[in-house]
Amino acid sequence: MKIAIIGAGNLGLAVAKGVLHSNGATTMYLTKRNTTEIKDFEKYGNVTVTSDNQEAVKKSDVLIFAVQPGHFAAILEQVKDLLTEKHVIISTITGFSISKIEEIIGSERYIIRSMPNTAISVGNSMTCLCTNELGKKRIDLAKAIFNRMGHTLEIPEDQMQAATVICASGIAFWMRLIRATTQGAIQLGFDAKEAQELAMHTCNGAASLLIESGSHPEEEIDRVTTPKGCTIEGLNEMEHQGLSSSLIRGIVASFEKISHIKKG
Numbered sequence: 001m002k003i004a005i006i007g008a009g010n011l012g013l014a015v016a017k018g019v020l021h022s023n024g025a026t027t028m029y030l031t032k033r034n035t036t037e038i039k040d041f042e043k044y045g046n047v048t049v050t051s052d053n054q055e056a057v058k059k060s061d062v063l064i065f066a067v068q069p070g071h072f073a074a075i076l077e078q079v080k081d082l083l084t085e086k087h088v089i090i091s092t093i094t095g096f097s098i099s100k101i102e103e104i105i106g107s108e109r110y111i112i113r114s115m116p117n118t119a120i121s122v123g124n125s126m127t128c129l130c131t132n133e134l135g136k137k138r139i140d141l142a143k144a145i146f147n148r149m150g151h152t153l154e155i156p157e158d159q160m161q162a163a164t165v166i167c168a169s170g171i172a173f174w175m176r177l178i179r180a181t182t183q184g185a186i187q188l189g190f191d192a193k194e195a196q197e198l199a200m201h202t203c204n205g206a207a208s209l210l211i212e213s214g215s216h217p218e219e220e221i222d223r224v225t226t227p228k229g230c231t232i233e234g235l236n237e238m239e240h241q242g243l244s245s246s247l248i249r250g251i252v253a254s255f256e257k258i259s260h261i262k263k264g
């Protein structure tokens with residue numbers, strides 16, 4: 001697989017690390033306007049770092065675009081005449097619809113929108129995917145690429161904004177929950193390093209329990225909450241303080257913002 005990542009910033013580099021982590025490419029091009037900071041990636045023999053998007057497109061089959069939304073149209077214009085039937089175009093760009101991409105490069109291209117998160121760098125992203133009409137023929141390829149770096153779900157395009165909030169922004173939400181739990185553990189007497197270790201592995205265990213068992217979170221909660229015990233005491237206090245409500249309201253606020261950004 002010859003992959004180009006156009007726009008090697010926060011997300012693009014996370015994808016690059018995920019691809020390297022999973023041995024997912026025979027060759028990989030990484031592009032950025034100023035390449036100084038990412039030249040190191042060339043220590044991996046199959047990686048070329050360049051600011052030349054056209055070269056990257058010519059030498060690759062799978063093109064993963066990870067630039068800011070305001071830069072995307074100009075970059076598509078720059079490379080559109082180089083696109084051929086070998087190319088699979090994957091956009092991670094928030095709020096940039098398939099129809100807008102087709103307006104620039106036409107509908108006779110395999111176009112896939114992908115919403116991964118930064119955990120792709122360690123091979124554990126939740127990635128949502130949707131395609132244009134022709135792109136349906138390459139959805140299995142896209143799933144194969146992203147399943148090597150986590151878990152995928154194909155969704156309708158009109159759910160892409162919501163998926164961005166839950167999966168991409170979700171990394172920040174879960175980080176804050178882990179940090180808060182860490183702060184609690186420090187208050188109970190663990191040093192900061194141990195506290196984070198306890199918080200993140202417990203979080204990992206909770207998610208793994210649901211993934212492996214397929215059970216509902218409340219079933220697992222019932223197994224932990226001893227009647228009159230400390231767990232239900234703490235959990236109820238958290239709910240009195242608005243734990244579930246604040247998370248739901250935060251998610252809805254993010255969604256309203258992303259919808260507003262799209263309109264704007």
Ligand SMILES: NC(=O)C1=CN([C@@H]2O[C@H](COP(=O)(O)OP(=O)(O)OC[C@H]3O[C@@H](n4cnc5c(N)ncnc54)[C@H](O)[C@@H]3O)[C@@H](O)[C@H]2O)C=CC1
Nearest residue numbers: 007008009010011012031032033066067068069093094168
């Ligand atoms: N950061 C995240 O967790 C996620 C971001 N996204 C989306 O991915 C896109 C990128 O986001 P970030 O990585 O956070 O942004 P970023 O600003 O860190 O990265 C964008 C990169 O594109 C490069 N760039 C700009 N113009 C270019 C050009 N003409 N040719 C080549 N490279 C160029 C910039 O130098 C920068 O390194 C955005 O559209 C964002 O909405 C989607 C999911 C998650």
Ligand SMILES: O=C(O)[C@@H]1CCC=N1
Nearest residue numbers: 094164165168169258
């Ligand atoms: O915060 C943002 O707007 C972008 C989209 C998802 C992650 N970062």
